[in-house]
Amino acid sequence: MKDSLLIVMCFAIGLLMSFYQFIPEFLIETDYSSYVLYILMFIVGIGVGSDTESLKVLKRVNFKILLIPLTVVVGSLAATALFSTLLSDISMKEAMAVGAGFGYYSLSSILINEMHSETLGTIALLANVIREIITLLFAPLMVMAFGKLAPVAAGGATAMDTTLPIIIKVSGNEYGLMAVFSGVVLTVLVPFLVTFILSF
Amino acid sequence: MLTVILIMTAGMIIGYLFRSKKKLIKISNKSVIWVIFILLFFMGLSVGGNNEIMTNLDTIGFRGLELSLAAVFGSVLLSWGVYMLFFKQKESLKNER
16 A cells, blocks of 8 residues: 555656656656666566466466456456446547556556557556555455455455455455465456557 | 567566576565656656646546446456355355365
8 A cells, every 4th residue: 555655646746747847858858668668567577477476376276266367357348348338538448458457557557658648547547546445445345245256356456465455354364365366367467458458 | 569568578487587586586576666656757747748638637537436436346246246156155065064
């Protein structure tokens, strides 16, 4: 949660600095963000590839546990696609790209910002930060209404770290491993799915 | 777009090959958050200079909230079905034993 706040603050500081035209000269002249994005993707890859703990979790996979990230993918994409038919300013593809962030707001918003538009990137940032907050706040209610898998599904990619404590608290320890598994799979899927959806 | 995926895949392979170099991996993992800070700062810079976004910030915020609610609702609703079909059963079986 602390990191989430800091990330949103970095965005807000940048936004205010540029809105009040208080930007260092060298940042206006060249756009460094795509190079920094490449660095990010590389070190995110290193983190995923070297994570033998997650690999061990993946090896214990059975058919049922695979259903959890699949549920999140289908649920998020279908619902955002369906909802986009009510909107005139956002296309189905754009809504699905936002939905494919699964709560991984930093990476999804950066990718959408680079590949599509700043407007949609900003929407993705807000939508996916809100997803994490909704999960943290309403996890107990979700369990009561929709069963123990609900907070894992709501948390999406964040189920492996930021929303894991609340999931274990409301769904029980046995759902902790499932939450980590689902979160890891979704985290790896985010860049692939966002890129894929935006390529149409 | 493909570049991003290729670079990440390269990172995954290198990460796997160097997985025993714990110190290096730790530095790499810790630097992720800083790179994200920088990128979100850059994103803020470009958004703040974009008048179209700044004048429509309320609509954009509302769209973010709507899409978030849609995605969460879709996932949770589907997870309810999956839970009832595949997970709850397992628990009651455990109790019967």
